[in-house]
Amino acid sequence: MADQAPSSTNGFVISEHTLANGLRVVLSEDHLTPVAAVCLWYDVGSRHEVAGRTGLAHLFEHLMFQGSASVPGNGHFELVQGAGGSLNGTTSFERTNYFETMPAHQVELALWLEADRMGSLLTALDLTGLDNQRAVVKNERRQRYDNVPYGTAFERLVAMAFPEGHPYHHTPIGSMADLDAATLADAQDFFRTYYAPNNAVLAVVGDIDPEQTLAWVEKYFGSIPSHDGKRPPRDGVAVDRSAGARMSEHLVEEVPSRALMAAYLLPQDGTREADAADLALTILGSGESSRFYSRLVRRDRSAVTAGFGLLRLSGAPSLGWLDAKTSGESAIEDVAAAIDEELARFAAEGPTPEELERAQAQIEREWLDRLDTVGGRADELCRYAVLFGDPKLLNRALDKVLDVTAEEVRAVAARHLTPENRAVLTYEPLAEDEAEDAADNDAENADEDVNA
Amino acid sequence: MTIASAMTFHPRPEAGEATPWAFPAPTRSVLPNGLTVLRCDRPGQKLVAVQLLLDAPLADEPAGLDGVATILARAFNEGTATLTAEEFAGELERAGATLDAHADHMVLTLSLDVPASRLERGLRLLADAVSTPALPADEIERLVANRLDEIVHELANPSRRAAFALYGELFPADDRISRPRAGTADTVKGIDRAAVADFYAAHVRPATATAVIVGDFSAVDFDAVLADTLGAWTGTPAEPSTAAPVTADDSGRVIIVDRPGSVQTQVLIGRVGPDRHDDTWAAQVLGTYCLGGTLTSRLDRVLREEKGYTYGVRAFAQPLRSAADGSGRAMLAISGSVDTESTAPALADTWTILRDLAAGGLTDEERDIAVQNLVGVAPLRYETAGAVCSTLADQVEQGLPDDYQAQVYRRLAETDTAEATAAVVAAFPPDRLVTVLVGDAAAIAGPLKDLGIGEVTVVSA
Numbered sequence: 001m002a003d004q005a006p007s008s009t010n011g012f013v014i015s016e017h018t019l020a021n022g023l024r025v026v027l028s029e030d031h032l033t034p035v036a037a038v039c040l041w042y043d044v045g046s047r048h049e050v051a052g053r054t055g056l057a058h059l060f061e062h063l064m065f066q067g068s069a070s071v072p073g074n075g076h077f078e079l080v081q082g083a084g085g086s087l088n089g090t091t092s093f094e095r096t097n098y099f100e101t102m103p104a105h106q107v108e109l110a111l112w113l114e115a116d117r118m119g120s121l122l123t124a125l126d127l128t129g130l131d132n133q134r135a136v137v138k139n140e141r142r143q144r145y146d147n148v149p150y151g152t153a154f155e156r157l158v159a160m161a162f163p164e165g166h167p168y169h170h171t172p173i174g175s176m177a178d179l180d181a182a183t184l185a186d187a188q189d190f191f192r193t194y195y196a197p198n199n200a201v202l203a204v205v206g207d208i209d210p211e212q213t214l215a216w217v218e219k220y221f222g223s224i225p226s227h228d229g230k231r232p233p234r235d236g237v238a239v240d241r242s243a244g245a246r247m248s249e250h251l252v253e254e255v256p257s258r259a260l261m262a263a264y265l266l267p268q269d270g271t272r273e274a275d276a277a278d279l280a281l282t283i284l285g286s287g288e289s290s291r292f293y294s295r296l297v298r299r300d301r302s303a304v305t306a307g308f309g310l311l312r313l314s315g316a317p318s319l320g321w322l323d324a325k326t327s328g329e330s331a332i333e334d335v336a337a338a339i340d341e342e343l344a345r346f347a348a349e350g351p352t353p354e355e356l357e358r359a360q361a362q363i364e365r366e367w368l369d370r371l372d373t374v375g376g377r378a379d380e381l382c383r384y385a386v387l388f389g390d391p392k393l394l395n396r397a398l399d400k401v402l403d404v405t406a407e408e409v410r411a412v413a414a415r416h417l418t419p420e421n422r423a424v425l426t427y428e429p430l431a432e433d434e435a436e437d438a439a440d441n442d443a444e445n446a447d448e449d450v451n452a
Numbered sequence: 453m454t455i456a457s458a459m460t461f462h463p464r465p466e467a468g469e470a471t472p473w474a475f476p477a478p479t480r481s482v483l484p485n486g487l488t489v490l491r492c493d494r495p496g497q498k499l500v501a502v503q504l505l506l507d508a509p510l511a512d513e514p515a516g517l518d519g520v521a522t523i524l525a526r527a528f529n530e531g532t533a534t535l536t537a538e539e540f541a542g543e544l545e546r547a548g549a550t551l552d553a554h555a556d557h558m559v560l561t562l563s564l565d566v567p568a569s570r571l572e573r574g575l576r577l578l579a580d581a582v583s584t585p586a587l588p589a590d591e592i593e594r595l596v597a598n599r600l601d602e603i604v605h606e607l608a609n610p611s612r613r614a615a616f617a618l619y620g621e622l623f624p625a626d627d628r629i630s631r632p633r634a635g636t637a638d639t640v641k642g643i644d645r646a647a648v649a650d651f652y653a654a655h656v657r658p659a660t661a662t663a664v665i666v667g668d669f670s671a672v673d674f675d676a677v678l679a680d681t682l683g684a685w686t687g688t689p690a691e692p693s694t695a696a697p698v699t700a701d702d703s704g705r706v707i708i709v710d711r712p713g714s715v716q717t718q719v720l721i722g723r724v725g726p727d728r729h730d731d732t733w734a735a736q737v738l739g740t741y742c743l744g745g746t747l748t749s750r751l752d753r754v755l756r757e758e759k760g761y762t763y764g765v766r767a768f769a770q771p772l773r774s775a776a777d778g779s780g781r782a783m784l785a786i787s788g789s790v791d792t793e794s795t796a797p798a799l800a801d802t803w804t805i806l807r808d809l810a811a812g813g814l815t816d817e818e819r820d821i822a823v824q825n826l827v828g829v830a831p832l833r834y835e836t837a838g839a840v841c842s843t844l845a846d847q848v849e850q851g852l853p854d855d856y857q858a859q860v861y862r863r864l865a866e867t868d869t870a871e872a873t874a875a876v877v878a879a880f881p882p883d884r885l886v887t888v889l890v891g892d893a894a895a896i897a898g899p900l901k902d903l904g905i906g907e908v909t910v911v912s913a
Binding site for chain 1: 458459460461462464465467468469470471473495496497498499529537538541542544545546547548549550565566567570591594597598600601602604605607608609610713714715716718746747748753756757758759760761762763789790791820821824825827828829830831832835836837
């Protein structure tokens with residue numbers, strides 16, 4: 001029958017092992033397609049960075065692709081792609097991940113490559129490579145943040161939500177000044193501090209022979225020395241907002257329309273309340289049957305988009321991410337008032353049974369989508385192992401979301417989706433004549449102008 | 453802290469024995485209502501992907517109403533004979549499904565993603581949307597207003613702005629392809645319910661439509677479900693449309709779209725060339741990959757990994773309008789963004805790379821690595837139902853045989869270095885490229901005149 005109960009994601013066969021040097025290994029076998037994913041999470045992200053060196057974790061991630069003892073220059077990319085594989089790395093607040101998806105018969109190569117750079121990166125790291133990747137990362141920052149409308153909204157809101165001194169105050173891309181200041185010694189020290197087998201989890205997922213795979217992992221990674229010099233991040237769970245801390249910012253910039261964005265502090269990832277918050281935000285602001293869409297886009301016609309999403313964080317409060325762009329000449333005040341009305345109504349009444357069912361079905365589809373590839377599964381296994389200590393939590397994750405009740409969803413909204421618990425960023429486009437004035441200024445002065 | 457001993461190094465491992473893999477072959481059938489169906493059962497793929505292709509080419513939009521196909525595409529999500537717009541959105545979400553639609557030059561495509569366990573519900577909603585759309589006047593009025601809002605955002609986005617400018621430059625003004633797919637403010641504001649309903653009546657019918665469905669079908673009686681949903685859609689017969697040939701003016705020139713204060717310049721360099729019907733397509737794919745397919749290709753090797761001018765530059769070929777007679781063309785382009793002060797040096801290096809390629813050709817090693825990648829990644833690339841569905845739908849859209857992608861892999865493996873060189877050199881001749889730069893004209897225009905890549909024109913954004 002078509003209308004049966006939701007499909008379950010239970011039943012991935014997962015095994016865990018720990019090498020003598022502390023490297024945790026997670027294996028999951030699946031022979032549907034002749035591919036396998038290798039995913040390595042290092043327990044280091046931008047939250048571990050210190051003042052004056054923001055962006056170092058991400059810059060370092062780039063350096064991991066610049067060769068190691070047995071791998072010249074861009075050899076990591078060349079060898080993986082030449083083997084028919086795909087690869088990348090990403091850096092977030094909480095971790096840095098590296099991943100290869102390979103044709104199954106090439107998985108040993110990916111393990112050899114990851115082991116080589118984990119054990120010997122510093123023998124290949126030099127100032128030429130650092131300077132080159134520094135320039136690349138600065139262009140990444142320009143392309144993704146500085147040269148696009150609303151591009152710096154994320155870092156501005158995060159900086160307000162997590163005040164000065166909080167480990168999540170700055171975002172992984174870092175500042176231009178700090179990127180310029182990073183030295184070869186900084187990079188070397190970063191590697192020696194955080195890139196150790198006992199600070200990493202390796203997942204291998206897909207068309208593998210677990211016994212053979214584990215033997216390869218032991219062979220290539222087993223002799224890499226562990227060390228205990230890691231500096232843990234400062235506590236991010238407590239967010240100390242002193243009285244008078246800035247919780248809103250209004251920008252007049254060259255943007256195409258007015259916008260209202262906000263970041264709410266929500267329960268940490270891994271808790272039942274975080275799942276309840278995910279459902280609340282889905283019902284309020286995800287999809288065309290959501291409350292914000294129905295009210296602002298469909299009924300009031302004051303907004304062209306009105307989304308609300310959850311950025312799950314495990315070492316700090318998660319962030320509820322609200323983003324509304326106005327339609328036509330609508331005023332931000334009207335959009336803000338409508339949103340607050342909808343939030344107050346939701347906090348009082350909670351979701352209808354139909355809304356809860358829809359949100360759970362949406363989250364289920366997103367979950368199936370993420371687990372549909374061996375790479376997605378490997379990444380999730382690393383996530384549960386690194387952030388929550390147990391990769392097998394993956395198999396129960398969806399059931400936990402489906403178990404949340406309407407009252408829990410209402411309660412989390414009532415407690416957290418309040419005006420006192422958010423940072424707010426609003427945008428007003430420059431008027432025509434102001435735009436011409438701004439055009440006469442050079443780029444360095446533009447920031448001062450718009451913040452005045 | 454003790455001094456730890458260094459790790460033990462081992463020689464680079466050799467590959468194991470490859471498991472044979474082939475691009476999945478779909479089963480093609482025609483339902484009694486004339487709807488063509490391509491199905492592909494992929495056991496274990498819990499998310500089913502469906503694409504429904506409607507023969508509603510943009511060239512058939514009435515004069516002055518560019519964007520009516522896009523508004524129709526979006527209006528498919530706004531309710532049916534039995535469900536209001538909000539109810540329809542709610543039912544889709546209750547099925548855990550998403551339904552997106554967009555109108556492109558060749559076809560209007562509705563894309564449904566739905567968990568395999570709820571495939572019947574998803575297909576029923578898709579069938580209702582396409583066969584009995586409500587096209588409510590008030591929702592269409594809102595979609596038009598939202599599209600007008602969206603245009604302002606598109607024009608503020610450097611990469612979208614570059615694409616609009618390049619299409620406007622390359623193609624004759626009377627060819628629909630020269631103008632934005634979803635219309636401009638001038639054309640969109642004239643669209644109303646009557647225009648959308650007329651376009652629907654003229655172009656949407658099962659006889660000229662094709663559904664591509666890929667995923668795990670074990671939970672459903674597939675034929676019965678299909679007959680009861682998309683099979684129940686009715687419509688009058690019609691001949692399929694034919695695509696006009698594509699012509700373009702690719703004489704070398706530079707257009708700067710002035711965006712004062714930009715910290716980067718968006719670069720889009722393009723012309724048109726062979727599409728998938730051409731015998732040289734596989735060689736062109738291979739050569740283009742060697743030029744700019746990845747971080748270790750010729751462009752990024754210099755522009756990113758040596759000079760640090762960019763986060764990444766890519767070369768690619770994107771079919772525009774295709775016809776079985778070979779009169780179609782693909783957009784051939786190089787795209788990326790560079791910091792403002794590096795604009796002229798980056799373009800100078802790009803042209804040096806192109807001229808060196810024409811003079812010296814590709815190496816056998818480059819060719820081999822490219823083939824190993826392009827062929828080797830196929831099982832990864834087609835892991836999901838959605839990826840298989842998209843490629844099959846592209847083949848349908850472009851009038852290609854159902855085994856086309858499988859043949860491309862065979863052709864790639866057979867292509868030698870000389871063929872790949874010839875194809876990429878023909879694709880990117882240094883004197884026949886139109887360069888669009890979206891950036892700070894005052895900062896970048898000066899040095900461009902000396903590069904010898906064509907006359908420089910500045911337009912305001």
